[in-house]
């Protein structure tokens with residue numbers, strides 16, 4: 001178990017380790033996970049691989065504390081995640097199926113509206129984030145006039161501005177062309193290189209640009 005050290009400038013722990021042990025998760029009459037364990041540390045990408053409906057979103061929601069497992073323990077930096085659930089959540093940036101983008105607002109306005117809600121601010125400015133996802137030319141156009149893939153890029157720009165060290169990306173490749181998928185891979189690799197970690201769910205292979213990822217095949221891990 002890693003040691004937690006306090007960072008006096010940001011009041012964060014400098015270690016990064018998410019552990020889940022012995023999780024049992026039911027939805028309705030179905031046991032999705034039985035005795036499931038996961039370990040994610042700084043500099044790692046874990047790819048949750050599995051077909052539609054296997055339980056990837058459900059697992060991410062449980063890890064984030066948005067719903068509860070029937071059994072099992074989840075720890076963050078060596079302590080129960082429940083000790084300070086809010087502090088844990090501030091360390092997580094979640095890109096889910098619903099991006100939370102307001103269509104009547106532009107990418108710039110959406111990002112500005114999200115900014116005060118971010119747990120920690122990164123060194124990446126709003127302008128830099130838009131540029132990094134290739135949206136500088138579309139920054140002032142209402143999001144409802146952008147394509148699905150362009151809106152995914154707006155959501156990715158939010159991750160770059162958010163200083164969260166742990167990324168939960170739920171099917172981030174959806175709606176993206178090959179160039180967009182490659183970009184997601186690059187962003188994940190950069191995040192990892194900067195000491196962050198990413199949990200990425202996808203039913204399709206991660207782009208090569210994402211670099212090394214530890215594969216967790218859910219169809220082998222789920223309850224039988």
Ligand SMILES: Nc1ncnc2c1ncn2[C@@H]1O[C@H](COP(=O)(O)OP(=O)(O)OP(=O)(O)O)[C@@H](O)[C@H]1O
Nearest residue numbers: 027028050051052053054055056057058059171203
């Ligand atoms: N509230 C609920 N009540 C009953 N069943 C549920 C509930 N939420 C999810 N499920 C079921 O749990 C299973 C897992 O759903 P989940 O959304 O986690 O899958 P997924 O692997 O993320 O799928 P996808 O790849 O399509 O996003 C599905 O069969 C779904 O129908």
